[in-house]
Every structure is written in C-alpha cells, then in structure tokens.
Amino acid sequence: MALITQAPRGTQDVLPENSYKWQYVEQTALSIARDFGFHEIRTPVFEHTNLFQRSVGETTDVVQKEMYTFEDKGGRSITLRPEGTAGAARAVLEHGLLAGALPVKVSYVTSCYRYEKSQKGRYREFHQFGVECFGASAPQADAETISLAMMILGGLGLSNVALHINSIGCPSCRARYHEALHTYFEARKADLCGTCLSRLERNPMRILDCKSPVCHGIAAEAPVMLDYLCDDCAEHFASVKECLDAAGIQYVVDTHIVRGLDYYTRTVFELVSDQGLVVAGGGRYDGLVSELGGAAQPGLGFAMGIERLLMVMEEQGARFPEAPVCDLYLVSMGQAAAKRCFALATALREGGATVECDIVGRSLKAQMKYADKLGARYTVVVGDNELETGRAQLKDMTSGSTEEVPLDEGLYSILRQKLLDRELAGVADLFGSVAEFV
Ligand code: ATP
Ligand code: MG
Numbered sequence: 001m002a003l004i005t006q007a008p009r010g011t012q013d014v015l016p017e018n019s020y021k022w023q024y025v026e027q028t029a030l031s032i033a034r035d036f037g038f039h040e041i042r043t044p045v046f047e048h049t050n051l052f053q054r055s056v057g058e059t060t061d062v063v064q065k066e067m068y069t070f071e072d073k074g075g076r077s078i079t080l081r082p083e084g085t086a087g088a089a090r091a092v093l094e095h096g097l098l099a100g101a102l103p104v105k106v107s108y109v110t111s112c113y114r115y116e117k118s119q120k121g122r123y124r125e126f127h128q129f130g131v132e133c134f135g136a137s138a139p140q141a142d143a144e145t146i147s148l149a150m151m152i153l154g155g156l157g158l159s160n161v162a163l164h165i166n167s168i169g170c171p172s173c174r175a176r177y178h179e180a181l182h183t184y185f186e187a188r189k190a191d192l193c194g195t196c197l198s199r200l201e202r203n204p205m206r207i208l209d210c211k212s213p214v215c216h217g218i219a220a221e222a223p224v225m226l227d228y229l230c231d232d233c234a235e236h237f238a239s240v241k242e243c244l245d246a247a248g249i250q251y252v253v254d255t256h257i258v259r260g261l262d263y264y265t266r267t268v269f270e271l272v273s274d275q276g277l278v279v280a281g282g283g284r285y286d287g288l289v290s291e292l293g294g295a296a297q298p299g300l301g302f303a304m305g306i307e308r309l310l311m312v313m314e315e316q317g318a319r320f321p322e323a324p325v326c327d328l329y330l331v332s333m334g335q336a337a338a339k340r341c342f343a344l345a346t347a348l349r350e351g352g353a354t355v356e357c358d359i360v361g362r363s364l365k366a367q368m369k370y371a372d373k374l375g376a377r378y379t380v381v382v383g384d385n386e387l388e389t390g391r392a393q394l395k396d397m398t399s400g401s402t403e404e405v406p407l408d409e410g411l412y413s414i415l416r417q418k419l420l421d422r423e424l425a426g427v428a429d430l431f432g433s434v435a436e437f438v
Contacts, residue, residue, distance in 0.1 A: 010124025102135030164261030
C-alpha cells in the first residue's frame with residue numbers, strides 16, 4: 001500500500017514517544033517566566049500581511065524571502081506568523097493593555113512559519129518560546145529579560161550556552177553608523193556577494209550577518225556600532241552590563257550581532273551553544289509600538305527555538321524527566337472480568353493513577369505481552385477465581401515479586417503507596433548521583 005502523501009518539506013511530526021520532552025521544555029519555560037511576572041498570551045497563527053511588513057521590516061530576509069503569504073477567499077493578504085513579537089504587540093495594542101498598568105509582560109509558545117532552505121536546526125514550521133515586555137525602558141528591564149533566558153536554560157540543565165550581547169543604538173546614532181558602514185563596504189563592493197550588494201543601499205548592517213565566508217571576512221574589519229553610540233545609548237548599554245555583572249551573569253560583547261529583524265534598537269543578544277547553534281535571540285525594540293500605530297512605548301523580548309533547544313539538550317546529555325509509563329495494567333480473562341477491570345480502572349484513574357485494561361479483546365498471553373511493551377510497573381490478572389474471592393495477585397513487573405491485593409479501594413491505597421515509595425526512591429537516586437558529581 002502506498003500512502004497518498006507525506007508531511008511537507010521542513011515540517012516535523014512530534015510522536016507520542018517524544019512529546020513529553022516538548023511538554024517538559026514548554027512547561028519549564030512558561031513556569032520560570034511566570035516567576036518573573038510574564039503571563040501567557042495566545043494570538044492567531046495568521047495575521048494581515050502588513051503587520052509583518054511594518055514590524056519585521058521590508059528589507060529583512062524574513063519579509064523578502066521567507067513569509068508564507070497568500071490571499072484568502074475574501075481577497076485579503078494573509079501571512080502565517082514568521083515570529084511571535086509582532087502578533088503579541090498587535091494584540092496588546094488592540095486590547096488597550098498599554099493604557100493600563102505598565103510594564104505589560106507576556107509569554108508564549110507558538111509555531112512559526114518561514115520558507116527557508118530546510119536543514120538541521122532550520123525548518124519551515126518551527127516553534128518558539130518567547131516573552132515580550134512593553135513599557136519599560138530602564139536597563140534593568142534588559143537585564144531581567146536576559147536573566148530570564150539564562151535561567152530557563154539553567155532550569156533545563158544547559159550550561160554550555162554563551163550569552164552574546166551588543167548594542168545597535170537608536171535611529172539617530174545608527175544613521176551615522178550606516179554612513180560609515182556604507183563607505184566601508186562601498187570601497188569593497190567588488191568582493192561582496194549578490195545579496196549583500198542589495199543590502200548595501202537598503203540595510204548595510206545586515207552585511208555584518210552574512211554567512212558567506214568572503215563577506216564575513218570583509219565584515220570582520222568593518223566599523224563597529226559601539227564606537228558610534230550616542231551618549232544616551234552608550235550609557236544605557238553600560239548600565240545593562242553593570243546590571244548583568246551585579247547579578248553574576250556572564251556575557252561576551254559581540255559587535256557582530258545585528259539580529260535579523262528591523263525593529264531592534266539598543267540591546268540585542270543571542271544565546272549560542274558550544275556547537276555554534278543560536279538557541280535564542282532577542283533585544284529591545286523601542287520603535288515597534290509606534291510603528292504599529294500605538295502611542296510610543298519601549299519594548300523588549302526574546303524568542304527561543306524549541307527544536308534547537310531540544311537538539312542542544314540531547315547533544316549536551318541534559319536530563320529529561322522519565323517518560324510517562326503505565327502504573328498498572330489490568331489483565332482480564334473473560335467478559336465478566338473485563339467489565340470488572342474496566343470499572344476498577346475507572347475508579348483508579350479518577351484517583352489519578354495511570355491505568356490501562358484490555359480494550360481489544362485479546363488473550364491473557366497477548367495482554368501480558370502488551371503490558372510488558374507498555375512498560376507497565378504492575379499488573380493484576382483477574383479471572384473467574386479472582387472475581388469470586390475479590391482478591392488478586394499484584395505483580396511488580398521489575399522485580400517479579402507478587403502480593404495479594406483486594407479488587408476495590410484497597411487496591412487504590414496499596415498502589416498509591418507503592419508509587420510514592422518508588423518516587424521517593426527515585427529522588428534518593430537523583431541525590432545520590434548529585435552527591436557523586438559534587
Ligand atoms: P537564524 O540566524 O538562525 O536564521 P533568526 O535571526 O532568523 O535566526 P529569530 O528570528 O531571532 O532567528 O528567531 C529566534 C529563534 O528562533 C532563533 O534563535 C532560533 O532558535 C529559532 N529559529 C529561527 N528560525 C528558525 C527555523 N527556520 N527553524 C528552527 N528554528 C528557528
Ligand atoms: Mg533566519
């Protein structure tokens with residue numbers, strides 16, 4: 001049999017055997033963000049195209065090459081979101097949140113869509129965890145956002161990820177810098193790649209970010225934004241660094257970070273794994289809210305690629321929680337036993353246990369085999385005999401030991417106690433390995 005189609009290029013299915021890892025990463029990030037006062041916002045997967053044109057910026061690769069844009073049946077130009085900031089900014093403006101208490105701090109987990117050449121760590125549908133903070137211009141806000149990003153990595157057990165920061169100034173000091181950059185690259189025009197030639201007039205800063213080795217070499221000697229910052233921007237950047245120092249957050253100043261999106265101002269940062277993979281990127285975007293038609297308010301945020309986070313976690317051997325397993329499999333022999341097992345499973349599930357019973361009508365042997373495959377911690381076999389006496393053997397599938405248990409609430413408390421003991425033993429194990437490590 002041939003399947004009629006496959007998943008589109010650049011997309012991935014997350015199968016049940018892996019989804020718990022995604023849930024773990026997403027829940028960890030959302031919950032640490034909550035500790036910082038960021039609360040979840042959910043916005044549509046598609047927006048009017050002009051939102052991204054205005055916010056992300058016409059000269060960016062995202063808008064020029066990567067957006068999934070189409071006309072809907074009503075003739076509107078619609079775009080699948082290529083990133084999370086624009087939609088979050090639109091939503092807080094549309095609902096008047098910026099007229100209330102400031103700052104407004106939001107977080108999100110979203111899918112994003114970019115028509116990119118698909119390769120390792122680069123997909124056409126990918127997922128981001130992100131946060132945005134509106135209405136805070138103080139350098140402490142930059143440090144807080146950066147500290148959140150670092151704390152999430154720490155919470156996920158990642159240590160070999162470096163924080164790179166830079167300042168790209170404000171529109172007024174950047175104009176002078178653009179001029180200097182333009183002069184520099186103009187003189188070396190003959191060696192630039194085609195894409196960078198087109199960037200030269202519209203957005204020379206993007207040349208600093210070019211992946212071609214020749215452009216990269218030329219860019220290495222180019223003038224540096226930090227030398228062109230106006231007094232206010234220079235002072236702001238110095239304070240951000242002081243805040244990070246005071247909190248013991250290590251960073252490297254990397255004058256080549258420019259970020260791909262047009263709305264950034266002042267602080268920009270990236271989190272880079274020891275393999276050179278950019279796991280997260282963010283910064284300040286003080287011009288974005290007014291660009292979208294709102295009364296000017298500063299803003300900043302970051303986004304982490306969840307696929308990339310997971311890749312780095314696997315590479316660095318980070319600890320994941322245990323995959324969810326079945327606590328108890330109820331094996332039944334015959335119709336009456338199957339009904340009794342179903343009722344028992346329902347009661348145990350109501351109490352929060354992870355319980356399964358036969359819903360296929362299989363033989364005893366086949367049910368045992370299935371329970372084994374599931375990795376069930378315990379099994380109970382219920383046949384005519386057990387129905388009559390109301391008692392059965394609870395089998396520990398790891399040790400093979402058995403004990404007699406009642407087929408009623410009594411089973412619930414025994415199972416609960418055993419699972420608690422196991423969990424405690426697991427925690428003890430964990431401490432054991434930490435002690436070894438120390
Ligand atoms: P890159 O330089 O890798 O193209 P970017 O500057 O386009 O990244 P952002 O728009 O800042 O990335 O997105 C934030 C994060 O989202 C990135 O750091 C990365 O982890 C992730 N990301 C971006 N594009 C993709 C993609 N196509 N596939 C998977 N993850 C992505
Ligand atoms: Mg990109």
